[in-house]
Amino acid sequence: MRILIVDDEKLARVxxxxxxxxxxxxxxxxxxxxxxxxxEKTMNLSPQVLLMxxxxxxxxxxxxxMHLMSMEYPPGVIFATAYNEHALEAFEVNAVDYLLKPxxxxxxxAALKKARK
Numbered sequence: 001m002r003i004l005i006v007d008d009e010k011l012a013r014v015x016x017x018x019x020x021x022x023x024x025x026x027x028x029x030x031x032x033x034x035x036x037x038x039x040e041k042t043m044n045l046s047p048q049v050l051l052m053x054x055x056x057x058x059x060x061x062x063x064x065x066m067h068l069m070s071m072e073y074p075p076g077v078i079f080a081t082a083y084n085e086h087a088l089e090a091f092e093v094n095a096v097d098y099l100l101k102p103x104x105x106x107x108x109x110a111a112l113k114k115a116r117k
Contacts, residue, residue, distance in 0.1 A: 004047035035064025
C-alpha cells in the first residue's frame with residue numbers, strides 16, 4: 001500500500017517509517033508536516049492511506065480528514081496520536097483506525113490490514 005506519513009514531529013515520522021519498513025509490503029510515498037501539507041501531497045502523490053497525527057500547527061488532522069473526504073477517491077486515514085479524547089471525532093470523519101502513541105508494530109500492522117480492506 002502507498003502510505004503518506006503526516007506528523008509535525010520529525011521523530012514521530014521517522015518512527016512510523018521504521019515500523020512500516022519492519023512490517024513490509026508497503027511503500028512510504030512521502031511525509032507531510034501538517035494537515036494543509038497533507039492535502040497538497042495527497043493530490044500529488046496519490047497515497048492509499050495516510051498515517052496522520054491530530055494536533056499539528058496550521059491545520060490539524062481532523063480538519064484535513066474532512067477535506068480529504070470530499071475527494072472522489074479519498075485515501076484511508078489512520079490517526080496516530082497521543083490524544084485519546086479525539087477518537088469519536090476521528091471516526092466521524094471516516095477514520096479507518098485510531099492508534100495511540102507510542103505505536104506498537106503489531107497494532108500498526110492490524111490497522112494497515114484493516115485499511116487494505
